[in-house]
Amino acid sequence: MPALTIVQDANGGWLTTELMDAVADYLDIPAIAVYEVASFYSMYEHKPVGQHKICVCTNVSCMLCGSDEIVSHLENKLGVKMGETTSDNKFTLKEVECLGACGGAPMFAIGREYYENLTTEKVDEIIGKLN
Numbered sequence: 001m002p003a004l005t006i007v008q009d010a011n012g013g014w015l016t017t018e019l020m021d022a023v024a025d026y027l028d029i030p031a032i033a034v035y036e037v038a039s040f041y042s043m044y045e046h047k048p049v050g051q052h053k054i055c056v057c058t059n060v061s062c063m064l065c066g067s068d069e070i071v072s073h074l075e076n077k078l079g080v081k082m083g084e085t086t087s088d089n090k091f092t093l094k095e096v097e098c099l100g101a102c103g104g105a106p107m108f109a110i111g112r113e114y115y116e117n118l119t120t121e122k123v124d125e126i127i128g129k130l131n
Contacts, residue, residue, distance in 0.1 A: 001037060001041070003023045003026065003027060004020070004023055004034070004037065004038055004044060005043070007019050007020075007022070007023055008044060008045065012048065012049075013045055013048070013049045013053060014045040014046060014047055014048050014049055015038055015044055015045065015046060020034045020035060020038055021034075042055070042094070042096050042097065043055075048085070048089075049085060049092040049094075050085045050086060050089050050090050050091045050092035051089060051090050051091070052090060052091050052092070052110050052111070052130050053091075053092045053094055053110065053111070054074065054091060054092065054093050054094065054108050054109075054110050055094045055095075055096045055099065055108055055109045055110070056070060056071055056074065056082075056093065056094070056095055056096065056106075056108040057096055057097070057098060057099045057101070057105070057106065057107055057108065057109075058071065058095050058096070058097075059096075059097050059098040059102075061102035061105040062102075062105040062106040062107060063106075064105070065105040065106045066105075066106050066118075067105070067106040069106075069120065070106050070108070070118050070120070070123060071093075071095070073120045073123055074093055074123060074127075075093065077123070077124070077127065078091050078093065078127075080093055081093070082094065082095045083095070090130075091127075091130075096109075099114065101114055101116055103116075104116025104117050105117075106118045110126070110130070
């Protein structure tokens with residue numbers, strides 16, 4: 001997993017089949033073992049993503065605390081739906097199951113930064129700092 005993360009980061013945030021094959025060769029494991037990991041975990045991307053990938057948790061705790069409102073606000077603000085990237089390649093929205101921050105729901109992660117107890121106002125402030 002760390003090898004995939006390093007390779008993905010070096011490739012602008014996504015993995016190609018060739019890169020996964022290279023990881024398998026380097027680790028001397030079957031390529032299928034790498035593909036299984038890369039396709040199972042949501043942190044690995046298989047197509048290009050925006051400069052800022054916003055991973056919005058929509059699991060039970062976040063859902064009960066208003067993640068639907070956060071998702072709707074982000075989609076309207078950025079003009080894209082979940083799984084899409086803005087036309088300027090600045091932002092990608094991604095729905096994730098759980099980021100392990102249930103006590104701070106609703107939340108999202110951008111890169112390695114967690115943002116918790118989100119409101120629409122807080123989302124606007126965070127996005128504004130990234131533009």
